[in-house]
Structure formats: structure tokens, C-alpha cells
Amino acid sequence: MRAGVVCAPMQPLSHPDSYYAATAGGMADHPPLAGDIACDVCVVGGGFTGLSAALHLAERSYSVVLLEANRLGWGASGRNGGQLNSGLRMNPTDLVARFGRDEARRLWALAEEAKETVRERILRHAIACDYKSGNLLAAVRPQHVKRMAEDTACLQEVLGYKDVRLVSRDEAAAMVDTGRYHGGVFDAGAGHLHPLNYALGLANAATAAGARLFEGTAATAIEPGGAASDRATVRTAGGTVRARFVVLGCNGYLGRLEPRLASKIMPIGNYMLATEPLGEERARKLIRDDIAVCDTKFVVNYYRLSGDRRLLFGGGETYSAQEPRQLKQFVRSYMLRTFPQLVDVRIDYAWGGQLAITLNRLPHFGRLGGNLFFAQGYSGQGVALTSLAGKLIAEAVAGTAERFDVFARIGHRDFPGGARLRRPAAVIGMLYYSLRDRL
Numbered sequence: 001m002r003a004g005v006v007c008a009p010m011q012p013l014s015h016p017d018s019y020y021a022a023t024a025g026g027m028a029d030h031p032p033l034a035g036d037i038a039c040d041v042c043v044v045g046g047g048f049t050g051l052s053a054a055l056h057l058a059e060r061s062y063s064v065v066l067l068e069a070n071r072l073g074w075g076a077s078g079r080n081g082g083q084l085n086s087g088l089r090m091n092p093t094d095l096v097a098r099f100g101r102d103e104a105r106r107l108w109a110l111a112e113e114a115k116e117t118v119r120e121r122i123l124r125h126a127i128a129c130d131y132k133s134g135n136l137l138a139a140v141r142p143q144h145v146k147r148m149a150e151d152t153a154c155l156q157e158v159l160g161y162k163d164v165r166l167v168s169r170d171e172a173a174a175m176v177d178t179g180r181y182h183g184g185v186f187d188a189g190a191g192h193l194h195p196l197n198y199a200l201g202l203a204n205a206a207t208a209a210g211a212r213l214f215e216g217t218a219a220t221a222i223e224p225g226g227a228a229s230d231r232a233t234v235r236t237a238g239g240t241v242r243a244r245f246v247v248l249g250c251n252g253y254l255g256r257l258e259p260r261l262a263s264k265i266m267p268i269g270n271y272m273l274a275t276e277p278l279g280e281e282r283a284r285k286l287i288r289d290d291i292a293v294c295d296t297k298f299v300v301n302y303y304r305l306s307g308d309r310r311l312l313f314g315g316g317e318t319y320s321a322q323e324p325r326q327l328k329q330f331v332r333s334y335m336l337r338t339f340p341q342l343v344d345v346r347i348d349y350a351w352g353g354q355l356a357i358t359l360n361r362l363p364h365f366g367r368l369g370g371n372l373f374f375a376q377g378y379s380g381q382g383v384a385l386t387s388l389a390g391k392l393i394a395e396a397v398a399g400t401a402e403r404f405d406v407f408a409r410i411g412h413r414d415f416p417g418g419a420r421l422r423r424p425a426a427v428i429g430m431l432y433y434s435l436r437d438r439l
């Protein structure tokens with residue numbers, strides 16, 4: 001860890017005005033940190049990564065303090081599409097080509113464990129988060145179908161994943177009421193959930209396991225332990241935490257807290273809306289089997305039905321910290337390209353959040369200076385992988401790092417321009433691909 005990495009304190013923010021915040025259950029208030037305390041592990045960030053790490057560590061009898069700058073689940077974890085996807089953000093054939101069969105199988109098996117970890121937590125803690133199974137990846141171009149056939153064969157035959165099957169153009173049209181798809185892959189082993197309620201369920205479970213959670217408490221500096229002390233110090237406006245280990249789970253909201261991690265990720269703004277409730281009949285005409293859907297555009301459209309039968313639709317992204325003005329109109333225009341028949345439907349909520357991508361779209365796990373662990377850069381695949389990250393970090397803190405290292409040994413390059421200039425360089429590349437979506 002570096003001494004004196006300083007981050008300006010922020011004013012704590014409440015949850016954005018989203019469908020998720022409006023339907024949040026079990027939200028407890030946690031006080032800000034006031035005073036100086038000590039613990040075994042200080043977790044920074046109260047999203048899925050931090051909450052999962054805190055829960056797994058507390059269950060292993062470590063004393064855990066978690067610091068969240070705003071509210072628990074305030075970041076991407078409380079705002080996302082809720083799609084619990086299989087694997088990593090890399091096509092299976094590319095995964096095998098890059099890592100070889102054995103390592104690709106290890107990565108795939110861990111990604112499977114990620115989904116299972118989420119489902120197991122939901123059951124064990126009775127988290128009411130509307131979990132449903134089944135995801136469709138829908139092809140927006142004929143050539144994507146060919147690629148899907150290769151990937152599906154690779155999944156079934158090389159990686160041993162049998163829960164996927166190809167879907168014809170006609171079947172896709174029966175499953176989703178849009179004429180836009182040339183076919184797809186149905187994944188019965190994936191699913192979807194209410195992400196904020198899942199995050200709050202993890203928070204309540206972590207508290208019950210003994211973790212101390214603080215909201216409205218931004219870590220402003222992390223100072224390493226040195227010769228004089230084996231403990232790191234995490235500074236906040238209201239006090240300090242002295243800890244043997246620090247876990248960073250700030251992802252797209254890391255800011256300047258740890259520049260060595262910031263250069264490996266780029267924050268991207270992603271946007272969603274919730275329609276008015278559509279009623280059972282209209283909702284199920286849209287998405288027959290209540291599954292989640294994601295298309296193959298570079299700037300993906302993803303959607304599903306909520307528990308109360310709204311369409312939750314994600315579309316559009318930005319590469320600056322600036323949110324589009326007229327957010328409802330912005331996301332609605334993507335929705336209408338997929339579902340023009342919804343032109344009469346009222347949009348009740350629109351919101352956005354920041355996720356972090358890496359250059360190779362694989363998650364970035366690791367440690368700095370021996371006692372700082374981090375996981376970030378899930379590249380849009382964090383609903384499942386974050387829960388695994390917390391579990392593997394807890395294992396590594398306890399001294400067994402083999403499984404954590406399967407991810408930690410993945411090489412990651414800095415974004416061109418590093419943390420300061422990465423945006424302009426990456427934006428040009430992103431805009432090129434998003435332009436191709438429109439051709």
C-alpha cells in the first residue's frame with residue numbers, strides 16, 4: 001500500500017430515484033464512523049463486492065468494519081440490470097483460445113460457483129429479491145448466430161456446460177415480442193433478480209454475522225502498515241480504522257483513492273428505465289417466459305420484467321461522468337427500437353450508474369503490498385462475479401489463495417493514457433464500435 005493516498009471527502013448521497021430504491025425492502029440505517037477503531041479487516045465500498053467480502057469474512061470470525069461513502073448498495077450494485085449471467089465477459093471460444101482448455105475450465109467452474117453462491121445466499125438468508133431463472137442472448141445480426149453456434153458447442157463440449165441451447169429465429173420471436181432477432185442462445189442456468197434488495201439482504205446477513213457497517217463514511221486515505229506497525233490505517237472525515245487487512249471494492253466509483261488500480265479500469269455510465277406496470281397479459285406477451293434478455297449489440301440492450309410487471313430496460317451508455325439530460329427520453333429511444341409497440345407506455349423511472357470495464361473485459365483481482373486486496377473491473381458481469389470475489393478474498397485473507405489466484409494471475413494492461421487520460425483514448429474506440437451498432 002502507498003502512504004498518504006488521499007481522496008477528497010464526499011457529501012454522502014442517497015439512492016437515486018430508481019425503481020429499485022422505490023421498492024427496496026429491509027433497508028436499515030447505519031451510522032457514519034465517529035472515532036478511532038481497530039479490526040482485522042477494513043472493507044471499503046458497500047456494493048456486492050464489499051458486502052460479500054464482509055459477510056464471508058465475518059462468518060470466518062474475523063472482526064470486520066465496512067465503510068460505505070453513501071448508502072449500502074448505492075453504487076452499481078443497487079442500480080443494475082439484475083442479470084445473473086454465466087461465465088465471464090469473453091466468448092467461450094476466445095476464453096479457451098486465450099487460456100487453454102485447463103485454465104479456461106478452471107475459470108468457467110469458478111464463474112459457475114459465482115452464480116451458485118448468489119443463489120445459495122438468497123436461500124440461506126431468505127432474501128426477497130424476485131429471483132427468476134433463464135436468460136436469452138439474442139442475435140441482432142445473422143453472423144452473430146454463427147458465432148453463437150460455435151460458442152454453444154464450445155460450452156457444451158469443452159467447458160462441460162450443458163444448460164445452454166441454440167434458439168431459432170422463430171423461437172426467439174415467440175419468446176420475445178420483437179422481430180429484431182435472428183436467433184439466440186437460451187441459458188437455463190442463468191437468471192435475474194432485484195439487485196438492491198439482494199445487496200440489502202447481504203448487508204443484513206453481514207450485520208447478523210457480526211460485521212460493523214458504516215454509511216456516509218468515505219475512506220479518504222489508506223496508509224500502509226510499516227516497520228512500526230503491522231496494521232494499515234484507513235482515514236475518514238470522522239475517524240480512523242486500523243486494520244490488519246484492507247479490501248477495496250469501489251469499482252466504477254474508485255475515483256482517486258488508489259491510482260494504481262484506477263489505471264486498469266475505465267468507468268462507464270450505463271442507463272435503465274422502468275415503465276409503468278403493464279399488467280400480466282401485456283407483460284407476458286412481451287417476454288413470454290419471464291426471462292432476462294440481452295442482445296448482441298456492442299452497446300447492449302438488456303431487459304426483463306419486474307416483480308410487479310413493469311419492463312425494466314437498459315440501453316445506452318456514456319464515457320464521461322456526465323449523465324445524459326432527459327434521461328427518460330434517452331433510454332426510451334433505445335427501448336422503442338426494440339419494442340415500438342410500447343410507444344403509449346408511461347416511463348416511471350430512469351436512472352444510471354457507473355460500472356468499470358478492463359481493457360480485456362476480464363475481472364481484475366489482486367493484492368497490493370501484501371495486505372490490501374481488491375476486486376474490480378467486472379465489465380458488466382458483476383452481479384454474479386462480485387459474490388464470488390468476496391468469497392475468494394475471504395479465503396485469501398485466511399491464507400488459502402489458490403482460487404483467488406486463478407483470477408489474480410490474469411494479466412491486465414493500463415488503459416492508454418492511464419487513470420488521467422484514459423477517457424479520451426478509450427472514448428474514440430468505444431464510439432467507433434457503438435457507431436457500428438447503428439449500421
Ligand SMILES: Cc1cc2nc3c(=O)[nH]c(=O)nc-3n(C[C@H](O)[C@H](O)[C@H](O)COP(=O)(O)OP(=O)(O)OC[C@H]3O[C@@H](n4cnc5c(N)ncnc54)[C@H](O)[C@@H]3O)c2cc1C
Pocket residue numbers: 007044045046047048049050067068069070071072073074075076077078079080081082083084085217218219220249250251252253254255257269270271272302314352353354355356375376378379380381382383384386
Ligand atoms: C446500469 C447498470 C446495469 C448493469 N447491469 C448488469 C447486469 O445486468 N448484470 C451484471 O452482471 N452486471 C451489471 N452491471 C454491473 C454490476 O452492477 C457491477 O459489476 C457490480 O455491481 C459491481 O459491484 P461493486 O460492489 O464492485 O461496485 P459498486 O456496486 O459500484 O459499489 C462500490 C461502492 O463503493 C463506494 N465507494 C467508492 N469510493 C469509496 C470510498 N472512498 N469510501 C467508501 N466507499 C466508497 C461507492 O459509494 C459504492 O457504493 C450493471 C451496472 C450498471 C451501472
